[in-house]
Amino acid sequence: xxxxxxxxxxxxxxxxxxxxxxxxxxxxxxxxxxxxxxxxxxxxxxxxxxxxxxxxxxxxxxxxxxxxxxxxxxxxxxxxxxxxxxxxxxxxxxxxxxxxxxxxxxxxxxxxxxxxxxxxxxxxxxxxxxxxxxxxxxxxxxxxxxxxxxxxxxxxxxxxxxxxxxxxxxxxxxxxxxxxxxxxxxx
Amino acid sequence: xxxxxxxxxxxxxxxxxxxxxxxxxxxxxxxxxxxxxxxxxxxxxxxxxxxxxxxxxxxxxxxxxxxxxxxxxxxxxxxxxxxxxxxxxxxxxxxxxxxxxxxxxxxxxxxxxxxxxxxxxxxxxxxxxxxxxxxxxxxxxxxxxxxxxxxxxxxxxxxxxxxxxxxxxxxxxxxxxxxxxxxxxxx
Amino acid sequence: xxxxxxxxxxxxxxxxxxxxxxxxxxxxxxxxxxxxxxxxxxxxxxxxxxxxxxxxxxxxxxxxxxxxxxxxxxxxxxxxxxxxxxxxxxxxxxxxxxxxxxxxxxxxxxxxxxxxxxxxxxxxxxxxxxxxxxxxxxxxxxxxxxxxxxxxxxxxxxxxxxxxxxxxxxxxxxxxxxxxxxxxxxx
Amino acid sequence: xxxxxxxxxxxxxxxxxxxxxxxxxxxxxxxxxxxxxxxxxxxxxxxxxxxxxxxxxxxxxxxxxxxxxxxxxxxxxxxxxxxxxxxxxxxxxxxxxxxxxxxxxxxxxxxxxxxxxxxxxxxxxxxxxxxxxxxxxxxxxxxxxxxxxxxxxxxxxxxxxxxxxxxxxxxxxxxxxxxxxxxxxxx
Numbered sequence: 001x002x003x004x005x006x007x008x009x010x011x012x013x014x015x016x017x018x019x020x021x022x023x024x025x026x027x028x029x030x031x032x033x034x035x036x037x038x039x040x041x042x043x044x045x046x047x048x049x050x051x052x053x054x055x056x057x058x059x060x061x062x063x064x065x066x067x068x069x070x071x072x073x074x075x076x077x078x079x080x081x082x083x084x085x086x087x088x089x090x091x092x093x094x095x096x097x098x099x100x101x102x103x104x105x106x107x108x109x110x111x112x113x114x115x116x117x118x119x120x121x122x123x124x125x126x127x128x129x130x131x132x133x134x135x136x137x138x139x140x141x142x143x144x145x146x147x148x149x150x151x152x153x154x155x156x157x158x159x160x161x162x163x164x165x166x167x168x169x170x171x172x173x174x175x176x177x178x179x180x181x182x183x184x185x186x187x
Numbered sequence: 188x189x190x191x192x193x194x195x196x197x198x199x200x201x202x203x204x205x206x207x208x209x210x211x212x213x214x215x216x217x218x219x220x221x222x223x224x225x226x227x228x229x230x231x232x233x234x235x236x237x238x239x240x241x242x243x244x245x246x247x248x249x250x251x252x253x254x255x256x257x258x259x260x261x262x263x264x265x266x267x268x269x270x271x272x273x274x275x276x277x278x279x280x281x282x283x284x285x286x287x288x289x290x291x292x293x294x295x296x297x298x299x300x301x302x303x304x305x306x307x308x309x310x311x312x313x314x315x316x317x318x319x320x321x322x323x324x325x326x327x328x329x330x331x332x333x334x335x336x337x338x339x340x341x342x343x344x345x346x347x348x349x350x351x352x353x354x355x356x357x358x359x360x361x362x363x364x365x366x367x368x369x370x371x372x373x374x
Numbered sequence: 375x376x377x378x379x380x381x382x383x384x385x386x387x388x389x390x391x392x393x394x395x396x397x398x399x400x401x402x403x404x405x406x407x408x409x410x411x412x413x414x415x416x417x418x419x420x421x422x423x424x425x426x427x428x429x430x431x432x433x434x435x436x437x438x439x440x441x442x443x444x445x446x447x448x449x450x451x452x453x454x455x456x457x458x459x460x461x462x463x464x465x466x467x468x469x470x471x472x473x474x475x476x477x478x479x480x481x482x483x484x485x486x487x488x489x490x491x492x493x494x495x496x497x498x499x500x501x502x503x504x505x506x507x508x509x510x511x512x513x514x515x516x517x518x519x520x521x522x523x524x525x526x527x528x529x530x531x532x533x534x535x536x537x538x539x540x541x542x543x544x545x546x547x548x549x550x551x552x553x554x555x556x557x558x559x560x561x
Numbered sequence: 562x563x564x565x566x567x568x569x570x571x572x573x574x575x576x577x578x579x580x581x582x583x584x585x586x587x588x589x590x591x592x593x594x595x596x597x598x599x600x601x602x603x604x605x606x607x608x609x610x611x612x613x614x615x616x617x618x619x620x621x622x623x624x625x626x627x628x629x630x631x632x633x634x635x636x637x638x639x640x641x642x643x644x645x646x647x648x649x650x651x652x653x654x655x656x657x658x659x660x661x662x663x664x665x666x667x668x669x670x671x672x673x674x675x676x677x678x679x680x681x682x683x684x685x686x687x688x689x690x691x692x693x694x695x696x697x698x699x700x701x702x703x704x705x706x707x708x709x710x711x712x713x714x715x716x717x718x719x720x721x722x723x724x725x726x727x728x729x730x731x732x733x734x735x736x737x738x739x740x741x742x743x744x745x746x747x748x
Binding site: 085098115127170175 | 240275311
């Protein structure tokens with residue numbers, strides 16, 4: 001089991017580093033360059049989310065702050081950008097996945113929970129992310145989403161997650177890839 | 188073999204109707220309500236593309252113009268919306284597919300050629316569209332894309348199209364669907 | 375008094391031409407190229423509104439369709455583009471005014487009624503448009519906005535319009551320009 | 562003369578506070594909540610810039626972090642949002658000014674240098690900001706813009722700044738306001 005924890009400032013990052021397996025830099029901090037430098041010096045892998053209206057180039061330039069400090073374990077994450085259609089929470093830009101794969105050697109995963117904001121869109125869009133070539137997905141699951149402290153409306157029930165994993169596995173194989181066991185992660 | 192032809196004004200629509208199997212209303216005409224009314228009275232299926240910055244609700248409201256005139260053979264099409272990232276021609280909004288499926292009984296297909304504008308992104312995004320539940324895809328293919336009169340940069344070579352169809356077929360089956368034989372279509 | 379009437383298809387354009395002093399092409403028809411060609415051949419000035427997510431370059435290219443048919447009396451109009459903030463109906467892009475003035479000899483006016491969609495924002499934004507160098511403004515006024523058939527929420531009361539004209543006159547003079555008498559126009 | 566300095570992390574904020582008259586929180590840090598909390602506890606006025614795709618509501622909610630810590634000297638700043646038209650660096654959303662004035666008691670200024678990114682657009686858009694009701698403007702001026710370390714392309718020459726101040730003064734008076742002497746500020 002892996003622990004992924006969001007770091008939002010220097011001090012918390014230093015604490016978090018003792019317990020977490022992966023440091024998560026959220027979309028709102030993608031261009032918090034002083035935080036990126038500290039994360040670049042920690043000894044843990046970093047999950048860097050695309051900013052809410054960042055171009056792919058800006059995402060890669062933020063990743064350079066981590067790489068330049070010597071941390072090469074960087075995972076990028078597409079989580080939707082700001083759009084104009086209120087039908088979804090964000091506009092999930094899955095084309096960013098093959099765009100990143102062409103420009104960089106870094107892996108990129110997708111977060112259909114934030115990318116759509118709607119539980120019933122998570123399964124089809126997680127499948128789509130894998131079919132587009134994502135190196136992983138990150139989905140919110142809760143045994144009782146109505147009581148979730150945050151993001152309940154976009155959290156899957158455990159049996160939906162099991163169904164998702166079955167479908168994702170088949171699609172991954174269809175494009176010549178293989179799914180590892182899921183990691184459980186903290187908020 | 189089916190012929191799909193884009194109609195851009197009333198007179199051409201009446202001519203086109205004699206030869207085409209499907210009438211295509213392009214993104215720039217999604218809210219050309221007088222054209223929609225004429226198309227709604229023709230006896231052919233209509234392929235209605237999402238406008239360049241139309242919400243899904245606006246797309247469905249445009250479809251109502253066709254339905255209200257008695258034409259129930261309406262196919263919607265996601266083809267990318269205007270985005271801020273110059274990395275791709277448009278921002279391909281695949282979440283529109285499950286959004287339409289929840290709000291309407293109408294089928295929706297995806298156009299990854301216009302949705303991305305880049306040949307090497309067409310295959311992964313066509314796969315993603317099918318995985319998201321699209322009822323079909325529409326891709327540009329050309330025996331010699333460099334000499335294409337338009338859209339060469341986003342046209343597949345024939346052998347890429349054959350590869351795409353193989354991959355799409357497997358993904359469709361993975362989610363319990365089946366791919367019919369492709370239709371060849373005019374510009 | 376001048377009559378400005380929106381033309382939405384060829385036949386109506388031919389009828390409208392007999393009565394109107396100015397032909398208005400709405401935002402949804404900015405790229406309806408067959409309509410632009412007909413309007414380019416009519417003998418009346420044409421008011422061409424910027425499409426809902428058109429770049430300034432695309433607006434100028436649409437104007438070329440009118441100019442190419444021999445109609446040189448073309449007035450461009452900034453009316454807001456699609457934005458992400460629900461606080462206003464559209465995102466009023468006043469920088470388009472000096473951008474057009476640098477790239478083209480064509481006059482450009484601004485429509486703060488559609489640009490904002492909110493009555494109490496019309497006066498400040500009309501002033502701003504004049505200060506940015508707009509060659510005119512187009513505002514909706516209604517003696518009883520609650521009963522307006524459309525766009526009531528963005529229509530000024532007549533006394534607000536009188537106040538607006540006073541303020542606009544002073545700002546125009548401050549930047550070395552002069553305001554002509556307003557034209558009353560149809561819907 | 563006032564010194565405005567951009568704070569980008571906690572430590573620098575504490576140093577900056579000793580020398581600066583105003584603490585500037587840049588667009589990329591509008592939602593850096595830990596930085597906002599520290600700035601809310603410093604004894605200096607804070608200039609809070611709108612994030613690159615922040616709604617007005619999100620800007621006001623970020624300001625609450627400052628107010629909640631007891632710092633009531635908060636100045637908001639419109640500096641352009643991310644748009645789709647490459648003609649300008651950002652899409653300068655001047656309607657945000659009357660929107661903020663309706664929702665909040667906080668003053669809001671405008672930054673036409675970042676809002677447009679183009680020197681020759683700064684004067685018309687600064688005038689427009691004042692006409693829209695801005696409580697101030699912030700413009701970049703450089704004696705030799707070609708040698709500026711950053712933002713040279715959007716910096717005014719000193720004589721352009723003098724012309725701007727003359728025009729702005731007249732417009733401010735036209736709408737019943739008065740311009741104070743400009744403050745010189747650091748980068």
